[in-house]
Amino acid sequence: MENKLQFVDLATSHGKKNSHPGIEHFEYSYKAEITNLYPLTKTEKLYQIQIVDPRERKDFTFQPGQFVMLELPGIGEAPFSISSSPIRHGDLELCIRRVGKMTNFLDRVKRGTKVGISGPFGTHFPVEEMVDNDILLIAGGLGIVPLRSPIMSVLENRSRYGRVDIIYGAREPLELLFTYQYGMWKQFDINLDIIVDKADDKWTGPVGLITEILQKRIDNGTPNDFRKKTNAIVCGPPVMFKFVCEMLIKAGLPMEKMFVSLERRMHCGRGKCCRCNIGSTYTCIEGPVFDYWSVLNLKEAI
Numbered sequence: 001m002e003n004k005l006q007f008v009d010l011a012t013s014h015g016k017k018n019s020h021p022g023i024e025h026f027e028y029s030y031k032a033e034i035t036n037l038y039p040l041t042k043t044e045k046l047y048q049i050q051i052v053d054p055r056e057r058k059d060f061t062f063q064p065g066q067f068v069m070l071e072l073p074g075i076g077e078a079p080f081s082i083s084s085s086p087i088r089h090g091d092l093e094l095c096i097r098r099v100g101k102m103t104n105f106l107d108r109v110k111r112g113t114k115v116g117i118s119g120p121f122g123t124h125f126p127v128e129e130m131v132d133n134d135i136l137l138i139a140g141g142l143g144i145v146p147l148r149s150p151i152m153s154v155l156e157n158r159s160r161y162g163r164v165d166i167i168y169g170a171r172e173p174l175e176l177l178f179t180y181q182y183g184m185w186k187q188f189d190i191n192l193d194i195i196v197d198k199a200d201d202k203w204t205g206p207v208g209l210i211t212e213i214l215q216k217r218i219d220n221g222t223p224n225d226f227r228k229k230t231n232a233i234v235c236g237p238p239v240m241f242k243f244v245c246e247m248l249i250k251a252g253l254p255m256e257k258m259f260v261s262l263e264r265r266m267h268c269g270r271g272k273c274c275r276c277n278i279g280s281t282y283t284c285i286e287g288p289v290f291d292y293w294s295v296l297n298l299k300e301a302i
Contacts, residue, residue, distance in 0.1 A: 034048070
């Protein structure tokens with residue numbers, strides 16, 4: 001079975017052709033500005049970025065799960081998942097961890113810094129195809145970053161979906177992201193479960209593994225409805241996919257109704273550096289979102 005997800009291009013008048021053997025797409029670049037930035041943890045910040053030209057801002061659209069290339073002139077560029085609502089068009093939010101040269105420089109910039117944005121690129125989570133169904137969103141660690149966009153999309157169209165569960169796990173409470181939004185998510189009739197590997201003195205929630213929360217969700221669900229009406233989106237370390245998705249398979253969820261993001265493998269975002277390739281598949285070109293059936297057919301994807 002082939003990956004059913006489709007690559008989405010943004011049609012504008014200033015595209016630059018970027019070819020790869022067997023695949024052809026166009027790249028679109030925009031002048032943008034960092035309008036706000038907020039510390040989330042010791043190593044992560046949320047950057048609000050706006051495309052400068054009002055006309056281009058209005059025309060810029062993306063789908064949940066896609067990514068953009070962020071350029072700092074004179075420093076470099078890197079791919080980042082969009083973690084904001086798709087209806088906001090040219091106002092983007094990127095959650096970025098400080099881990100290398102470019103992200104360390106980003107950690108020191110201020111409001112008003114000029115940047116470049118290219119994209120959007122890649123396949124996306126098919127939330128439109130999940131209408132009238134239950135949705136199970138599972139994130140581990142930084143996996144909540146690409147998951148936040150489909151969460152926002154579902155919230156903005158809440159009446160169109162059935163039961164919605166969010167299961168999120170982190171190593172410790174201080175590493176949890178977007179804590180200020182948990183209350184709002186619950187107000188939209190979302191079942192939210194947060195778990196950490198290791199608690200601190202202030203933590204009163206569950207301690208353990210995501211799979212423990214997932215098993216409770218499976219046990220409390222109606223088997224036939226779970227098989228027929230549930231879609232799952234899973235984001236996090238690839239090793240997590242194996243355990244979580246195998247549990248879902250045993251519960252009867254079809255693999256073509258499970259979607260994962262392999263965005264952690266990406267580096268150049270254009271299929272040139274070959275760091276994201278899995279065999280002949282380039283994650284940044286043919287992904288980053290895949291259904292689980294396709295992932296199992298990609299050697300060494302997990």
